[in-house]
Amino acid sequence: MLVVLLTVLALTVSVGSAAWAAEHTLRRTRQQTEFGRYAPWIHASGRSAAPLNWAANSRLLRALCERIPSVAFVSDVTDVVYVNYLVDADRIAPLIPPGLELQRIGERGDRAMLTFLTYHHGHLGPALLGRWRRLLPSHGRTDLLLDPGRGTAPDAEAHLIPLSKWPADGPWRQGFADYEQMPAYCVPQDRALSVQPWHGQVTRQEIALDIPLDSCVPLTGPVISTVAGAITGNAEPFTFLVPRVTFRFERQERTRL
Structure with missing residues (x-):
């Protein structure tokens, strides 16, 4: 059981580190702008504001979503x-x-x-x-x-x-x-x-x-x-x-x- 937990923890840390590195790498090319697509997005209020702000402004999530085929x-x-x-x-x-x-x-x-x-x-x-x-x-x-x-x-x-x-x-x-x-x-x-x-x-x-x-x-x-x-x-x-x-x-x- 301990081995399984350590494996899951190691995998989580590995994926998290890779995501963090990819996010910061993408931010160097997809820089923030005053207007338009890469202007900062901030939710008005509420408990869900922080995670929504992170998701909306994440360059990694946007890059992944670009791969999704469009639907009419x-x-x-x-x-x-x-x-x-x-x-x-x-x-x-x-x-x-x-x-x-x-x-x-x-x-x-x-x-x-x-x-x-x-x-x-x-x-x-x-x-x-x-x-x-x-x-x-x-x-x-x-x-x-x-x-x-x-x-x-x-x-x-x-x-x-x-x-x-x-x-x-x-x-x-x-x-x-x-x-x-x-x-x-x-x-x-x-x-x-x-x-x-x-x-x-x-x-x-x-x-x-x-x-x-x-x-x-x-x-x-x-x-x-x-x-x-x-x-x-x-x-x-x-x-x-x-x-x-x-x-x-x-x-x-x-x-x-």
Whole structure:
């Protein structure tokens, strides 16, 4: 019995030491950033905060999860609120990782659009479940009030009401000739991009939204966000609502830098 216990202890120490060494080695190449994928993540509070913080910020766990094959997901998303800013392109260009290029808009190409949005998922789950996906939970209605507490989540508070028709003027004028051009540019998203310079690759997560532009409802009202303000400066927000959309994550692909 003692031999078994000593063997288990030795194995535990060996695995723990290897994991510790791998974690510190990976942190030299996957360094912490102020924004984006490798910005520090801190849980707001609670007894589970410490282990969750460790797991979320572990470079080793992320490296292992990169090996897991991607699975197509579907969600019946509702109440999507887009909060948009047209920002001085030179202000946010330093946030773009090497390997990607900032898309500039406006007559002089000196503007860039920054958007954050809030929504709630409905029966988010693997597409292969088919109709059985309906058995998965749906989150309740989400108001646009994001309170990070002591965590690192972004803050936002907005009090918005719908407009009866698309507005004739607004902050979007800095980049678009008319209002219809704005959602036509903003809404047709078909991928999320991230760069892994340690692998010399760009990861593309291909998604499908298929949002009809005539379903976009313009909103008006104040938006307050300290985190967004630090990025956008004095840019004025403009908002719209997409009441319902079927979100599909289809596949993940990688290309060389």
